[in-house]
Structures are given as C-alpha cells and as structure tokens.
Amino acid sequence: MKLIKKLLAGLLTLVLLLTLIPSEFTVQAATLKKTEEQLKSDIAKFSVMVTVNNQNQRFAIKKSDISKFNVRSTKYNKKKTQATVKSCIYINRDVATIKGNVTSVYKYKGKKWKLASVTYTKTSLYSFDPRGTWNGTYTAGQGETKITIEIPDVTADGFFIDGKVYFSALPTNPTVPSGSFSLIGGYDLTSGKINFSGNQWIEQPDGYSMINFDAYIDLVNKQITGTNQLVLKK
Numbered sequence: 001m002k003l004i005k006k007l008l009a010g011l012l013t014l015v016l017l018l019t020l021i022p023s024e025f026t027v028q029a030a031t032l033k034k035t036e037e038q039l040k041s042d043i044a045k046f047s048v049m050v051t052v053n054n055q056n057q058r059f060a061i062k063k064s065d066i067s068k069f070n071v072r073s074t075k076y077n078k079k080k081t082q083a084t085v086k087s088c089i090y091i092n093r094d095v096a097t098i099k100g101n102v103t104s105v106y107k108y109k110g111k112k113w114k115l116a117s118v119t120y121t122k123t124s125l126y127s128f129d130p131r132g133t134w135n136g137t138y139t140a141g142q143g144e145t146k147i148t149i150e151i152p153d154v155t156a157d158g159f160f161i162d163g164k165v166y167f168s169a170l171p172t173n174p175t176v177p178s179g180s181f182s183l184i185g186g187y188d189l190t191s192g193k194i195n196f197s198g199n200q201w202i203e204q205p206d207g208y209s210m211i212n213f214d215a216y217i218d219l220v221n222k223q224i225t226g227t228n229q230l231v232l233k234k
Contacts, residue, residue, distance in 0.1 A: 032085070032106055034113070036069060039087065044065070045115075045118065046120075048061055050100075052217055053216035054191070058220070059219060065093070067090045069089055071086075073086045081108045082108070083106045083113065084105050090126060093222050094222040094234070095234070096192075098124065098125055099123070099124060099126035103121070104117070105118075125190070128189055128192075130154055131151050131154060133149070134151070135233060136230065136231040137170065142173070142175075146167065146169065147166070147232070149163065158188060159185070159186035160184060160186055164180060165210075166180045179205045180201075181203075181210050182199040184197050193214070194216060195212075196212060212227075
C-alpha cells in the first residue's frame with residue numbers, strides 16, 4: 001500500500017513539473033497553417049535579385065506580380081518550433097517573366113507562427129516575348145528622338161523576323177525628320193541581351209544613317225534599355 005502511495009505521489013510530482021515547464025522547451029504540436037495567398041504575401045515582402053547582362057538587378061514585387069506558385073515541401077525541426085517551406089515561383093515583370101526557388105522560414109513563438117526569413121535562389125529569366133510594338137526614345141546626333149520598333153515574329157532560337165524601325169520628331173525636338181528601316185537581330189534569354197541592327201532603308205532622310213542598338217531586359221523598370229539612351233516599352 002505504501003509503495004502504491006509513493007508511486008502515485010511520484011507521478012503527481014512529475015505531472016506538476018511538466019505543467020510548470022515553459023512551453024518553448026516542450027515539443028510543439030502546432031502545424032503551420034498558411035494559405036497559398038498568405039505564403040505569396042509573405043514572399044512579396046522581400047525584394048528579388050536577378051542577374052541580367054552580367055549585372056545584378058534587384059527590385060521589389062507585389063503579390064499580384066506572382067503569376068504562378070508551387071509549394072514543393074514543408075519541413076519542421078524536431079521540436080516543431082521551426083517550419084521551412086520551399087516553393088517554386090514565377091514573377092511577371094511585364095517585359096519578361098522570371099523563375100526562382102524560394103525558401104521561407106517560419107518560427108513558432110507566443111503560440112503563433114511568425115515569418116523569420118525569405119531567401120531566393122536560382123532566379124533567372126524564364127520567358128521573354130519580343131513580338132509586338134515597342135515605343136520609346138533614343139538619343140543620337142540629332143538629339144532625343146521618338147522610336148517605334150515592330151517585331152511581328154521570332155524564330156525558335158530568338159532571331160527577329162520582318163522587324164522594322166520607325167523614328168520621328170518629339171515635341172521637345174520638332175526638327176527631326178521621319179524615317180524607317182528594316183532590322184535584323186535577336187535576343188539571348190540566358191543573358192537577357194538584345195541586339196537591334198539596321199538592315200535596309202524603307203524611308204531614308206537626307207544625311208541619316210541607320211543606327212544599331214545593344215540592349216538588355218530591364219526588369220527593374222519593366223522595359224528594354226540600351227545604347228544611345230534607348231528606352232522601349234510595350
């Protein structure tokens with residue numbers, strides 16, 4: 001009988017001790033409950049960096065910029081006080097789409113999961129569609145000039161088909177004559193580089209030569225940027 005009482009007393013003491021131990025030292029039974037929209041909102045709090053034309057481009061994003069999102073895994077530490085979510089993300093920048101891997105780390109504190117960090121890896125250009133009409137400006141000997149580039153189609157390996165360049169005056173530089181020429185060139189998705197080269201005149205103003213541009217995809221400003229202060233947007 002005395003032995004039973006001692007065992008019961010010992011069990012009661014153990015229960016009291018476990019009750020008094022702070023929750024952060026016990027195994028958490030909680031699981032991370034985040035919807036896809038919540039995960040995307042958390043990721044959008046951190047800027048993205050992509051290397052284009054051998055330069056690092058860093059920019060902030062909005063949740064609405066995330067066009068596609070896939071959670072690959074969610075793993076916990078032994079105490080379930082930390083959750084690591086790995087995802088694949090696609091971000092639309094108007095001028096192009098980038099793809100990357102994202103690791104989001106959450107920590108369980110005060111009975112709540114809180115975002116600790118977001119890390120992007122393997123971010124790169126995923127798609128770029130040059131087809132269509134691009135409008136903008138460039139600067140040459142005649143000063144700042146309006147430019148329109150039309151690219152009806154491209155080959156599978158990125159070369160332009162039947163491209164045309166049109167240039168004309170701006171209100172701030174009204175003496176520039178209008179002209180046009182066909183272009184050749186293409187783009188390299190790996191580097192983000194673009195080349196526009198004059199081919200044949202369609203309408204040549206007196207004293208004017210065709211101009212070439214070495215350009216690149218500008219994800220920060222959602223445009224094409226190039227030599228001779230070229231800026232193009234769709």
